Amino acid sequence: MSLKVWAGVAAAWVGVAAIAAPSVYEQREQDWRNGAVVYQVWVDRFAPAANLEAKRHLYPAPKRLRAWHELPTKGEFLPQAKVWSHEIDFWGGDIASLRGKLGYVQGLGVDVLYLNPIHLAYTNHKYDALDYQAVSPEYGTRDDVKALAADLHGRGMKLVLDGVFNHMGRNSPKFQSALADARSPYRDWFYIGPQFEKTAQARVWWGAINLPELNLENRAVRKHVFAARDSVIRSYLRDGVDGWRLDTAFEFGTTMLGQMTQAAHTEKPGSLLVGEIVNYPAGWLTAQGRQPPAADAVMNFTLRRVLLDVVERKLKPATAQRMISRMVADSGIEPLLKSWTLLDNHDLPRIASRLPDERQRRLAQVLQFTLPGSPNLWQGSEIDTLGDGDPEQRAPMRWDVVEAGHPALSFTRQLIALRKAHRALRVGDWRPIEADQLLAFERHTDRAMDTVLVLANPSAQDLTETVMVANSALMNATGFQDLLGPPPAERPHLDAGLLRLTVPAGSVRVLRPVFEPVSGYTPYKRTP
Structure with missing residues (x-):
């Protein structure tokens, strides 16, 4: 087999391995x-x-x-x-x-x-x-x-x-043996010495005399x-x-x-x-x-x-x-x-x-x-x-x-x-969402539609804020469904990486991206 053919076979195997390798x-x-x-x-x-x-x-x-x-x-x-x-x-x-x-x-x-x-x-x-x-x-x-x-x-x-x-x-037979006999095989299993005689006769954990340290x-x-x-x-x-x-x-x-x-x-x-x-x-x-x-x-x-x-x-x-x-x-x-x-x-x-x-x-x-x-x-x-x-x-x-x-x-x-x-x-990675008053972050993988956005408002007031979702795989106009709360009157949509939404006082919104194809069309056709 020629060197050129071998190279082709090797390249094919590399390609197969790359496809088969788990992410x-x-x-x-x-x-x-x-x-x-x-x-x-x-x-x-x-x-x-x-x-x-x-x-x-x-x-x-x-x-x-x-x-x-x-x-x-x-x-x-x-x-x-x-x-x-x-x-x-x-x-x-x-x-x-x-x-x-x-x-x-x-x-x-x-x-x-x-x-x-x-x-x-x-x-x-x-x-x-x-x-x-x-x-x-x-x-x-x-x-x-x-x-x-x-x-x-x-x-x-x-x-x-x-x-x-x-x-x-303290009631362990090993400790009792060590305490009673300086020649015990367990004597050196613990810290026993005259400096401890006024307390627990041994070094103990955080002053608890029932817990001699090993x-x-x-x-x-x-x-x-x-x-x-x-x-x-x-x-x-x-x-x-x-x-x-x-x-x-x-x-x-x-x-x-x-x-x-x-x-x-x-x-x-x-x-x-x-x-x-x-x-x-x-x-x-x-x-x-x-x-x-x-x-x-x-x-x-x-x-x-x-x-x-x-x-x-x-x-x-x-x-x-x-x-x-x-x-x-x-x-x-x-x-x-x-x-x-x-x-x-x-x-x-x-x-x-x-x-x-x-x-x-x-x-x-x-x-x-x-x-x-x-x-x-x-x-x-x-x-x-x-x-x-x-x-x-x-x-x-x-x-x-x-x-x-x-x-x-x-x-x-x-x-x-x-x-x-x-x-x-x-198993997703963590990425902060740029926000001013919310604790906001995303969990994401190698698949765009796996993404989950979490936006928490611990304050006593409802908050409406524009945040930046720095996920380049999420397409413009992608909508989001709330996974915990009731469906909102209007679904928030991504606009050039920005998202404007309201989070009620003391609550959290957990959102997943949703893009419903239009006559079979979706911008995610070549995006994992």
Whole structure:
């Protein structure tokens, strides 16, 4: 075959490869971690156990087993147990009862189920591990975790666990051994010394004497937690778990957090490691001179603060827009799509208590579901559960409210369905819309008609404004349909990249482009 013919064949193959190669957006869609809807569950308080009497012995005094209708209230400090009494109040939920409610979770449209800690621990919150490799018997066993993962996978969902590896519980046999014997093999697993004798006898997390910190500089500790094949992180992934949310991940530092992420990926490529990072996220999500980044994703507290401040009118919309643009530029869109966008969780006031004004609350929720990221719902927030501080925000799930058909539940389902119906909201890029008084942005892909425009007005007055949509693929005279509100009297149209529209006070318009062909004609005939 001549050189000329070979060149022609090669060119043809290159052309075929170029046609067949998936776009960056198609690649994002193939990764379950991008833009997923995450639902957070506290096993003890999600669904009542069917066999509560049979396991009542698992809650010996001073622990208390509460009735499902009771609300958590702040208790008193118990010197002997070294915990607060409300930390050992239980409602009796378990993994079996959770599995019985997976139909509800699936019906919401959830992609990922995230569980608060389930490992063996003394308290109800389980952030004081006694043994990472064991599941608390009140919840079940490792086999129950495997069954839960299998159930979720059969429903097209994933399972993420909460890993608490910065500290263990004071009652841990390892810590008790280390405390009692200077020659214990676990002595160097913790920070024990005379400087701590007047307080907790060891270095503890934020002064909580029940939470002695682990010495992660100790090679044996790292092997136990993540470095060895039989480590905690890797062994649960082999059980079917799909990822980890790491508690207080900012305390690991970028190097060690990166090692944990790599360990998870070694065991299960494509698994998720999301860090509870309250810091500005960029340095944890980009390489910063190291390969790879420290974590796949973060719990995006920076975005949460910007979102809530603008909704509460503490931050000007234009300033909020600049902050988000800076964060996207610094962090990169890819890890932000995997990062969790939260309004509340077990540590924070419920969104219905933080934003009692329904218009503000609904505005915040729309932004949560339209900004780049993975919306993270805390159980019960979809029915406007109240709770303004610890432990009130940790109330058991109100199934009677679910069955009654709460309007907030319908709104949440609408938002989840909106994301699932619009590719740009799940995996699209971010671009600010030039506006003066609105928080305005677009989510876009390589297809013009995928574009979604979001224009939020947190003020107390209706606003009419001309904004610039800097999307060259959108053709002149393209109209826009509101995906949430009723059809307006007149559909706004793009005029040379500018759009004039009214956004009512305390509301948000979510728009998609619509161009109805005229006698078969459309200017989009050669535009993807």
